[in-house]
Amino acid sequence: MQTIAIICQKGGVGKTTTAGAVGAGLMRKGYRVLFIDLDAQGNLSYTMRANTQGYNAAGILQRPETTKEEIQRTDQGDIIASSIELAGADTTITATGKEYRLREALQTIAGDYDFCIIDTPPALGILTINALTACDGAIIPAQADIYSLQGIAQLYSTLEAVKRYCNPSLQVMGILLTRYNPRLIIRREVAETLKETAGELHTRLYNTTIRECTAISEAAAKRQNIYDYAPKSNAAADYSRLVDEITEGSSRQ
Numbered sequence: 346m347q348t349i350a351i352i353c354q355k356g357g358v359g360k361t362t363t364a365g366a367v368g369a370g371l372m373r374k375g376y377r378v379l380f381i382d383l384d385a386q387g388n389l390s391y392t393m394r395a396n397t398q399g400y401n402a403a404g405i406l407q408r409p410e411t412t413k414e415e416i417q418r419t420d421q422g423d424i425i426a427s428s429i430e431l432a433g434a435d436t437t438i439t440a441t442g443k444e445y446r447l448r449e450a451l452q453t454i455a456g457d458y459d460f461c462i463i464d465t466p467p468a469l470g471i472l473t474i475n476a477l478t479a480c481d482g483a484i485i486p487a488q489a490d491i492y493s494l495q496g497i498a499q500l501y502s503t504l505e506a507v508k509r510y511c512n513p514s515l516q517v518m519g520i521l522l523t524r525y526n527p528r529l530i531i532r533r534e535v536a537e538t539l540k541e542t543a544g545e546l547h548t549r550l551y552n553t554t555i556r557e558c559t560a561i562s563e564a565a566a567k568r569q570n571i572y573d574y575a576p577k578s579n580a581a582a583d584y585s586r587l588v589d590e591i592t593e594g595s596s597r598q
């Protein structure tokens with residue numbers, strides 16, 4: 346099982362949208378995918394029609410051995426859903442080994458899936474650290490704005506610390522430019538800088554950029570994935586191109 350965490354402490358950059366669209370795209374290619382919603386906001390759980398009152402991710406962090414039982418099977422795919430309890434994770438998950446809870450949980454189901462896609466909250470707390478410790482690779486969505494650049498630079502000290510203490514094989518798979526509008530010159534300039542930043546941080550900017558597309562929020566409101574809701578949209582085309590880049594990358598490894 347290849348585990349991919351979608352991370353960025355900046356809010357609203359497209360983490361949840363990317364987690365949903367990448368996972369759904371992998372399923373369309375025939376891969377077995379498990380989604381994990383580690384964000385107390387529960388956005389991914391909502392669009393995937395999962396029940397956040399039932400079995401959930403807070404459960405697996407408390408009791409990693411119960412992971413199999415926490416998986417919900419929805420018509421959008423298999424998911425370990427969010428729960429409001431995750432909001433208190435930084436104060437409730439404090440015991441020694443707290444960074445390894447999710448990693449331990451996923452080891453129990455590693456044979457059952459080809460990919461595990463983790464959506465994370467807009468923070469660098471214990472939940473994101475668990476995702477980074479459990480994953481093989483991380484994708485960083487970013488918008489072409491100056492605060493995203495600042496956010497990525499800050500994110501890197503966390504990534505370095507996790508690599509050093511918890512997960513030496515952690516790889517940043519790439520930075521993904523989201524909500525891109527090529528008509529805005531300032532965005533083009535920031536996109537160029539983002540490419541340079543990626544190089545300095547020893548990763549790359551994905552060749553695929555995700556264009557600004559209204560079908561994305563409509564699909565989320567209708568609780569559908571982008572390919573079913575708007576198969577001919579720019580977003581469906583962009584995300585399937587990204588999924589191709591991801592699977593080409595993993596078959597080279």
Ligand SMILES: Nc1ncnc2c1ncn2[C@@H]1O[C@H](COP(=O)(O)OP(=O)(O)OP(=O)(O)O)[C@@H](O)[C@H]1O
Binds near residue numbers: 386
């Ligand atoms: N390419 C896009 N075009 C248009 N709207 C988009 C695009 N990507 C995301 N959005 C919209 O932007 C908003 C934020 O996206 P999303 O929820 O995926 O971000 P997030 O990083 O998960 O946010 P949070 O940090 O709050 O978890 C949503 O309303 C979503 O529908």
Ligand SMILES: [Mg+2]
Binds near residue numbers: 361362384388464465
């Ligand atoms: Mg989100």
